[in-house]
Amino acid sequence: MMKVIILGADGYLGWALTLRLAKRGHEVIGVDNLYTRNAVKEVGSDSAFPLPDPEERVTAAKKYLDVNITFVKGDVKDTDFVFELIRKYKPDAVVHFAEQRSAPYSMIDVNHANYTLINNLTSTMNLIYAVKEIDPTIHILKMGTMGEFGTPNYDILETPYINVNINGKEDTIVFPRWAGSWYHWSKVYDTYNLLYANKLFGLTITDIHQGPVYGTRTEEIVHESLRTRFDFDEVWGTVVNRFCVEAVLGLPLTPYGKGGQKRGFISLEDSMQALTLLLEHPPKQGEYRQVNQIHEIYSVREIAEMVKDAAESLGLHVEIGNVPNPRFEKEEHYYNVETKILPSLGFKPKKNLREEVKGMIEDLLPYKNRLEKFKDVVWPKTDWRKGRRV
Ligand SMILES: NC(=O)c1ccc[n+]([C@@H]2O[C@H](COP(=O)([O-])OP(=O)(O)OC[C@H]3O[C@@H](n4cnc5c(N)ncnc54)[C@H](O)[C@@H]3O)[C@@H](O)[C@H]2O)c1
Numbered sequence: 001m002m003k004v005i006i007l008g009a010d011g012y013l014g015w016a017l018t019l020r021l022a023k024r025g026h027e028v029i030g031v032d033n034l035y036t037r038n039a040v041k042e043v044g045s046d047s048a049f050p051l052p053d054p055e056e057r058v059t060a061a062k063k064y065l066d067v068n069i070t071f072v073k074g075d076v077k078d079t080d081f082v083f084e085l086i087r088k089y090k091p092d093a094v095v096h097f098a099e100q101r102s103a104p105y106s107m108i109d110v111n112h113a114n115y116t117l118i119n120n121l122t123s124t125m126n127l128i129y130a131v132k133e134i135d136p137t138i139h140i141l142k143m144g145t146m147g148e149f150g151t152p153n154y155d156i157l158e159t160p161y162i163n164v165n166i167n168g169k170e171d172t173i174v175f176p177r178w179a180g181s182w183y184h185w186s187k188v189y190d191t192y193n194l195l196y197a198n199k200l201f202g203l204t205i206t207d208i209h210q211g212p213v214y215g216t217r218t219e220e221i222v223h224e225s226l227r228t229r230f231d232f233d234e235v236w237g238t239v240v241n242r243f244c245v246e247a248v249l250g251l252p253l254t255p256y257g258k259g260g261q262k263r264g265f266i267s268l269e270d271s272m273q274a275l276t277l278l279l280e281h282p283p284k285q286g287e288y289r290q291v292n293q294i295h296e297i298y299s300v301r302e303i304a305e306m307v308k309d310a311a312e313s314l315g316l317h318v319e320i321g322n323v324p325n326p327r328f329e330k331e332e333h334y335y336n337v338e339t340k341i342l343p344s345l346g347f348k349p350k351k352n353l354r355e356e357v358k359g360m361i362e363d364l365l366p367y368k369n370r371l372e373k374f375k376d377v378v379w380p381k382t383d384w385r386k387g388r389r390v
Pocket residue numbers: 007008009010011012013014031032033034035036037074075076077096097098099100101119123143144145146210211212213214229238
C-alpha cells in the first residue's frame with residue numbers, strides 16, 4: 001500500500017481520486033486551499049451539487065466507505081508549507097492537481113492571467129524543490145492537459161522528446177506544443193520545468209495529458225454527501241458537463257462557432273481508473289513518463305447531438321444554438337492522439353460518452369431549482385481576442 005498526497009483534493013478530480021485511493025487501501029493525505037470554491041463564486045456561479053466542507057466530506061467518507069482520510073488546508077504556492085508537508089508525511093507519491101484550471105478564467109484580464117501563471121508555476125516549482133531536497137525518490141504525478149499541444153496537423157505522440165532534422169542536422173527537441181489560452185500555456189511551462197527537473201535532479205515524473213473530463217459518478221460516490229464538485233458555467237464548466245446542465249435548464253446547447261473543434265474525452269470513472277493504474281505502476285526511478293489520458297475523440301457538435309438525444313430520451317426538449325465563438329481556436333481540423341501507455345498497464349475504459357450523458361442528466365435533474373439561479377452564467381462572456389468579459 002502507498003502513502004499518497006493529493007494536492008487539490010477538494011476539486012472535481014481530487015475528491016474523486018481521494019475516495020478511490022482510500023477505498024483501495026492507500027493512505028491518503030488531501031491538501032487544498034479551497035481556491036476553486038471561491039473563484040467559481042467570483043464569476044457568480046457554484047457547483048451544481050452543494051459541497052459539504054472538507055471536514056464533513058472526510059466524515060461522510062468514513063461513514064459510507066469506512067475509510068480514513070487526512071485533510072490539510074494549505075496553499076501550495078507557499079514554499080514553507082509544501083516543504084513541511086513533504087517532510088511530515090514522507091509520501092511514496094504526490095499527485096499535483098492544485099492549479100487554476102479554467103482557460104476562460106485565465107483570459108478575463110491581466111490579473112486573472114497573472115494569477116493563473118503565478119499559481120500554477122509556483123506550485124509546481126515548490127513541489128519540484130521539496131521533493132528534490134527531502135526525498136528525490138518520490139513519484140510526482142502531475143496533471144497537465146491535452147490542450148498543451150493545441151490541434152496540430154500531425155498525431156500527438158506520447159513522448160516527451162522527438163528527433164528532428166533541421167537543414168541536415170539532427171537533434172532531439174521537446175515534442176512541440178501550441179497552447180490556446182494562458183491557462184494552457186501555464187501547463188506548457190510546467191511541462192518544461194518538470195522536464196528540466198527530471199534531467200537536472202533525476203526526479204521520477206509522470207506527466208499526464210488529459211482531455212476534458214465528464215461525469216457525475218464513480219464507484220465510490222454512493223451517497224449525495226460524497227459527490228464531487230461539478231461546474232457548468234461558461235468560465236468553469238467543461239463542455240460536456242456544461243451541455244448537460246443547459247439541457248436540464250431548457251437552454252439551447254452552446255457549441256461555439258462551427259462546432260467542428262475536436263477534443264479527446266474521458267469519463268470521471270475512467271480518469272480515476274487511469275490515475276490509479278499510473279500510481280500503482282510508477283515509472284522507473286529517474287524516468288520521465290508522458291501519458292495521453294483520453295478515451296474517445298469527438299467534435300463539439302457531435303457532443304451537442306449526443307446530449308440532445310440523451311435529454312430527449314428523458315422527455316426534455318433541447319435545441320442546439322448558434323453561438324459566435326468567443327475563443328481563438330480552429331473550428332475544423334485534424335486531431336489524432338497516440339494512447340499506448342495506459343492500455344499497456346491494463347486500462348480498459350468502462351464508460352462511453354453517449355451512455356454516460358444520460359446518467360449525468362438524471363443526476364442533475366433533482367437539482368434543477370438550484371441550477372435555475374445560475375442560468376445567466378452559462379452563456380459565454382469571456383472574449384479571448386478582446387482579452388476581457390463582454
Ligand atoms: N477537469 C478536467 O476536465 C481536466 C482536464 C484536463 C486537466 N485537468 C487538470 O486536472 C487538475 C484538476 O482539475 P479539476 O477539474 O479537478 O479542477 P478543480 O478546480 O476542481 O480542482 C483543483 C483543486 O486545486 C485547488 N487549488 C488550486 N490552487 C491551489 C493552491 N495554490 N493550493 C492548494 N490548492 C489549490 C483548488 O481549490 C481545487 O480544489 C487541474 O490541474 C486541471 O488543470 C482537468
